[in-house]
Amino acid sequence: MNVPGHVPETRPWEAPSKADTGHGFKMIYCAGCGHPHRVALGCKDRTCPECRLKFFGYHFEVLVALVKSWRAVYFATLTLKNISDEAFGRRDVKWLRACFGKLRRRFPQIADGFYAVQTTSKGRGWHLHLHTLFDGHYIPKAELSKAWLEITGDSFVVDIRKVGDPKTAVRYLLSDFLQSPRIRPEDHTRFNSVFFGSRLIQPFGRCREAQLRRPLKCPDCGGVRWISRGALLGEEEIFHHADEDACYRRPPPC
Numbered sequence: 001m002n003v004p005g006h007v008p009e010t011r012p013w014e015a016p017s018k019a020d021t022g023h024g025f026k027m028i029y030c031a032g033c034g035h036p037h038r039v040a041l042g043c044k045d046r047t048c049p050e051c052r053l054k055f056f057g058y059h060f061e062v063l064v065a066l067v068k069s070w071r072a073v074y075f076a077t078l079t080l081k082n083i084s085d086e087a088f089g090r091r092d093v094k095w096l097r098a099c100f101g102k103l104r105r106r107f108p109q110i111a112d113g114f115y116a117v118q119t120t121s122k123g124r125g126w127h128l129h130l131h132t133l134f135d136g137h138y139i140p141k142a143e144l145s146k147a148w149l150e151i152t153g154d155s156f157v158v159d160i161r162k163v164g165d166p167k168t169a170v171r172y173l174l175s176d177f178l179q180s181p182r183i184r185p186e187d188h189t190r191f192n193s194v195f196f197g198s199r200l201i202q203p204f205g206r207c208r209e210a211q212l213r214r215p216l217k218c219p220d221c222g223g224v225r226w227i228s229r230g231a232l233l234g235e236e237e238i239f240h241h242a243d244e245d246a247c248y249r250r251p252p253p254c
Contacts, residue, residue, distance in 0.1 A: 023040055023041060023042070023043055023050060023051075024040075024041050025038045025039065025040055025041060026038070026039055026041055027039075027229060028226040028227065028228060028229075029226065029227055029228070029229060029231075030218040030220065030221060030223050030225070030226060030227075031223060031225040031226060031227045031231075032218060032221045032223035032225065033218060033220050033221040033223065035218050035219065035220045035221070037216070037218075037226070039216075040054065042054070045188075045192060046181075046191060046192050046195045046196070047180050047181055047183070047188045047191055047192065048180075049179055049180045052176075052177040052178070052179070052180070053177065053178060055177050055200065056174050056177040056178055057214075058213050058214055059174060059201060059212060059213055059214070060170060060171070060174060061214060062211060062212060062213060062214045063114070063133075063170045063173075063174070063201075063212060064166055064167050064170045066207070066210055066212070067133060067135075067163070067166035067169065067170060068166050070112075070135035070166075071135060072135065072136065072137065072138075072162070073133065073134075073135060073162070073163035073166055073169065074133070074134055074136060074137075074138060074160060074161065074162055074163060075131070075132070075133055075160070075161055075162075075163050075169050075172070075173070076110075076131075076132050076134070076139075076144070076158065076159065076160040076161075077129060077130070077131050077132075077158060077159040077160075078096075078099075078100060078103070078129060078130045078132070078148055078155075078158050079127070079128070079129040079130075079155060079157045079158070080092070080095075080096055080099075080128045080129065080152060080155045081152075081154050081155045082124060082125035082126065082127055083125050083126045083128060084125050084126075085121075085125065085126070085187075085190075088125075088126040088128075088190065088194065089193075089194060090193070090194050090198075092126075092128055092194075093117055093128070093194060093195070093198060096117060096128055096129075096130055097117070097130075097202070099148075099151050099152050100115065100130055100132070102151045103147060103148065103151055104204065106147055106151075107139055107144075107147070108136075109136040109137035109138070109139055110132070110134050110136050110139075111134060111135055111136040111205050111206075112134060112135045112136070112204065112205030112206040112207045113132055113133050113134030113135055113136075113203070113204060113205060113207055114132070114133060114201055114202060114203040114204065114207050114212065115130050115131060115132035115133075115201075115202055115204070116130070116131050116132075116173055116174070116176070116200060116201055116202075117129075117130050117198070117200075117202075118130075118131065118176045118181075119181070119183070119191070119194075120181070120182040120183060121182075121183040121184055121187045121191075122182070122183075122184070123184065131172075131173045132173075133163070133169055133170065133173055134205075135205075138160070138162060139160055141158065141159065141160055144158050144160055145157070145158045177200070
């Protein structure tokens, strides 16, 4: 890969403790009425199938509704040449994102949308690639491949097609989150180091302002803002002064 000064780069990451891996629960409270809700905690492991499935559920229906509102929908895949086990690091993910940014500037047809960065590892290096759904116009595959090669310096494998069924397209884009990453067991630590703190779904264009995650609505008042128990107790006077509002019929928990 033609990345200037390329060296393996990882971010400190430690395996989750036993307390984290239990997928415990935490109580949160509606900021409007104090309604309590128990939410499942994540385990901080980006390879965890349970947490990845939960991530799929947070986004699937919201993204489908967004894509259905677009005028013309296209699905594109952009790949990088396989990266050796020794060299693969966070810088490669940054490089892939930067190359996609350059591609968008070259082709205004890739107007608004979102993408997911994915990788597989089967013993022949890391196969890093990007899936994107966008509202725009078609780009001939040969033209897209030529531009991708010029931008990356060594990678030309791409695919682009018009989407007939937005639901199928979103499911394919998020399908990697329906299971553990397709990597070897010995690669889990490296995977976590590379993707620690990295956004799994990245919007661009006007989609930066869109809601990409299903909001949790309070069954009592319909609010979508939630706070911790400590924050709720700190606002106790607000509850006392709002006792005439039917929305505040429940006192703060103690």
